[in-house]
Amino acid sequence: MGEFGGQTRPCYERLTAEEMDEQRIQNVAYQYLCRLEEAKRWMEACLQEDLPAPIELEEGLRNGVLLAKLGHCFAPKVVPLKKIYDLDQERYKATGLHFRHTDNINHWRNAMVEVGLPTIFHPETTDIYDKKNMPRTVYCIHALSLYLFRLGLAPQIHDLCGKVKFTEEEINNMKRELDKYGIQMPAFSKIGGILANELSVDEAAVHAAVIAINEAVERGCVEDTAQALRNPNAMLADLWNHLMPVYQEMLRQARAQKATRAYTKVNGSEGKDIYEEYLTQSEIQDSINKVNVRAVLEQVDEALECGDSLALISALQTPCLALRGVRRDHAPWYLEQLAADREQKALDLGCVDPLDHDELQEGVYVANEEAQRSQTMQQAVRGINEALRGGEPRQTARALMNPDAQLPDVYPFASELYQRELGLLQGQSPQGELQQEELFVAVEMLSAVALINQALEAKDGGAFCATLVSPAAGLSDIDDGLVQRYFEELCGLKRQAGRALLTWNELQGGLNTVNAAVQEEHDQILSIGLINQALCRSDPQKTLAALLLPSSGLEEVQPVNARRYHDVLTQAKRRKAEESRDPSAELWLADIQEGVRKANQDTQRALKMSLGLAAVNQAVKEGRASQTLRVLGLPEVALRSLVADCAAGYQAELTALHRAKAVGGDNRSPWVRHKTQDGSSYYFHLQRLEGTWDRPKSFVQNSLFLGHDEIQAVLSSVTAAHSREVQWKASEALVVQLQARVRGFLVRQRLGHRLHFLHTQLPAIVTIQSHWRRYRQQRAYRQRLQYLCRNWRAVIKIQANVRMWLTRRRYQARLRHFRRNVGAIVKIQAFFRANKAREDYRMLVHSLAPPLSVVRKFAHLLEQGDCDIRQEGELLRMREEVVRTIRSNRQLEADLDLMDLKIGLLVRNRVTLQEVVSHCKKLTKKNKEQLSDMMALDKHKGLKSLSKDKREKLEAYQHLFYLLQTQPLYLAQLIFLMPQNKSTRFMETVIFTLFNYGSDCREAYLLLQLFSSSSPQPY
Secondary structure, three states, X not given: OOOXXXXXXXXXXXXXXXXXXXXXXXXXXXHHHHHHHHHHHHHHHHHOOOOOOHHHHHHHHOOOHHHHHHHHHHOOOOOOHHHOOOOOOHHHHHXXXXXXXXXXXXXXXXXXXXXXXXXXXXXXXXXXXOOOOHHHHHHHHHHHHHHHHHHOOOOOOOOOOXXXXXXXXXXXXXXXXXXXXXXXXXOHHHHHHHHHHHOOOOHHHHHHHHHHHHHHHHHOOHHHHHHHHOOHHHOOOOOOHHHHHHHHHHHHHHHHHHHHHHHHHOOOOOOOOHHHOOOOHHHHHHHHHHHHHHHHHHHHHHHHHHOOHHHHHHHHOOOOOOOOOOOHHHHHHHHHHHHHHHHHHHHHHOOOOOOOHHHHHHHHHHHHHHHHHHHHHHHHHHHHHHHHHHOOHHHHHHHHOOHHHOOOOOOHHHHHHHHHHXXXXXXXXXOOOOXXXXXXXXXXXXXXXXXXXXXXXXXXXXXXXXXXXXXXXXXXXXXXXXXXHHHHHHHHXXXXXXXXXXXXXXXXXXXXXXXXXXXXXXXXXXXHHHHHHHHHHOOHHHHHHHHOOHHHOOOOOOHHHHHHHHHHHHHHHHHHHHHHOOOOOOOOHHHHHHHHHHHHHHHHHHHHHHHHHHHHHHHHHHOOHHHHHHHHOOHHHOOOOOOHXXXXXXXXXXXXXXXXXXXXXXXXXOEEEEEOOXXXXXXXXXXXXXXXXXXXXXXXXXXXXXXHHHHHHHHHHHHHHHHHHHHOOOOHHHHHHHHHHHHHHHHHHHHHHHXXXXXXXXHHHHXXXXXXXXXXXXXXXXXXXXXXXXXHHHHHHHHHHHHHHHHXXXXXXXXXXXXXXXXXXXXXXXXXXXHHHHHHHHHHHHOOOOOHHHHHHHHHHOOOOHHHHHHHHHHHHHHHHHHHHHHHHHHHHHHHHHHHHHHHHHHOXXXXXXXXXXXXXXXXXXXXXXXXXXXXXXXXXXHHHOOHHHHHHHHHHHHHHHHHHHOOHHHHHHHHHOOHHHHHHHHHHHHHHHOHHHOOHHHHHHHHHHHHHHOOOOO
């Protein structure tokens, strides 16, 4: 049976006896569970309350409370509620069964006596209280339901066999219960027949009531139809007064359709039955049920449209709908689910139609499951809140991992994080309780935070990237290109935190820190771009404005040095373009900062040099040689070849140069210009002692001022003269040594220039080498590829030979191993067979029920005794009787069919009554003759009663039948040689009888062999 579990078998495989018994027992258990489910749903419809599952229903009936409540439903005077002991079952739940619970069972039995249920169905008190025969109790409930339905006091019970499913465990448990008590299962299918025999129904009254209803429907008067429908003799149930007009219209349409069908079927009124046009009692009840169901469906639709859960649950519990599993406390879930189903149906169909019965039942199932999940979820959430209040991280983690809470994945290693963060959220909640939605969002985020911490601790960049961008983490402002920097920053924070996990705020703070740093870098890059653009425009003020941007992060930028900044940075940019051979090369922040620093230094040096030169000119004017020598020795002036012994010569030469300039006239200009080493001009004001790199307006060089180059030339000439003087005084060895040093210096200078060139051209050198190596590698690869392409057939053959050789070597090695160990293999096989034979023999000797496969191995050792021979003879005799009985039954069926035909002809006035009576007498006579033959056969049976001729004839017939059975060619040809109208009769009377109707394996095999032989015959 497909409703319960079990291993499926191929359809062609024959079941063993044990498997057939097991399947039969499982079918009985499943059918009994179905009867329990039917009784449960019918009692729920009567009591308007939920009952336990079918497995638990038997135990729930033992105290009699449910049975007494059921008796109160159809006999309230006999069983008032105040008479029911332990109505709320509180005592039963606390202490179990009490002897006074038997009063409830007796009240139920009295109620059944009151309504007139035959006592043949009544169970004993001990059958229920002591659970001695619970199937009889369920059998009584089924009989009571059918009886009350016929009286119109209760809804009809529904047949659920094959419609409900039970688990393998439930079926096995019920099977064990039935085996434990050894109870014979009642015949539930015969309840209707027993009630029909026990109860008398006035068929004439029912017929008259049905005719009256049809006539009232034909007249079209609603009041008359309503009065006729309420007639108790009509035995109609579930009549609603406000639907009487609808009943009238539905019955009118049904009667019109039935009359139309009758008119098209029968021409004329001869032999017409009144119910060919009139509605029967069952058809009237079906029409009423359809109207009731349609009205209740409309009530459900109105309740869904108004959002009224009370009206909805009242409509769903209407007995005519027969919905299963409806619970009053699940009304809000029913309203939500069915409203959603109604909207979906409206969207699918394009119009608003009420939900049908199947859709309502499916919606009830879905809502019940949702309500159950919601209740278990709320219980799990309460457990989580209790664990949070307890303050134990492990307990909190176990509570969060409860699957009923429907929360995301929880990681035990982060239990302290869950406890700390969720505890804070619980303290901030106004109710002091966290709801499931809050827990879901918080746990999802905390689990993502825990995974990020785990990735940081394991230094797993891939896992960190996957968890960081997860929406569950809720981290904002994440740039995919900065994942590595995030990882490094958060790893640093994790090292500082130690074993503690980083919180969400700490993770977001680390991300914000990285983003801020990147933003600063971005702003600096923009500023650097502006600076490079300004350098391309040759505008020192724009360059200064770009340098002064706060985002650039440059230090010590002075507006007075704008020109110098522009010149230095322009030179640096030009030099970088030359070095990299990229005309669009730009300066980076370090290059710009270095240029600013260099420009500031150049300004300081130029100012100090200007001040020093001014001091030198003033000392020359004063004419004091010592003062002039001291000023000339200042480092800021940067004069070379200064010798203290030449102070008087310096003073004399400089004074002569100053006087020579004075001869040309004094223009009294306050400005002088100095040239730096890179050729830039620095303008110095002699009176204000200030300088600038920008050329002043109306600039005129002071005509009397001695410049740096002029002073250096004087110093060089004076020092050179003094040096030549001293030179000849030095020894020759020193001159030689000096020459050697000069040559060494020159060599080192050339070497330094060469090294400098190589260092400056290092990227180009590396590029050239890499290109050369790449060219050589590509050339070798192409040559090898061309060689393989030219010899591809040889390559494939070599690969195939190598694979073949490897496979053959493995096969030969395995074969050699088997050949070397043939003795061991034989011993292993012999040991295995001997061990298997010992195990089978031990199981045959010691097991109470050895398997059939084991018994078959030792069956040849068993001896056949007299008992076996007698049993085989009895089996043959029974087979003969079965064959004779089958033939007799078939003949009787044919005679009965002929009898029915003649009775029909008698009704149609086609044959006379005398012919029917004669055929009946003939049939009775034939039966009597057959019975007398059977009695005579019983009296004279046995081989001893036969004469010698008859015994020889019997042996001849045996040989004939054996030949016909084992040689199917004769019968196959005979079948096709017979006329078409007699072949079927021949098959039924001769073939099946000859092969004993295939009662055992041998006859079945021979019969199949006959059919297979007769199929391809060309006759």
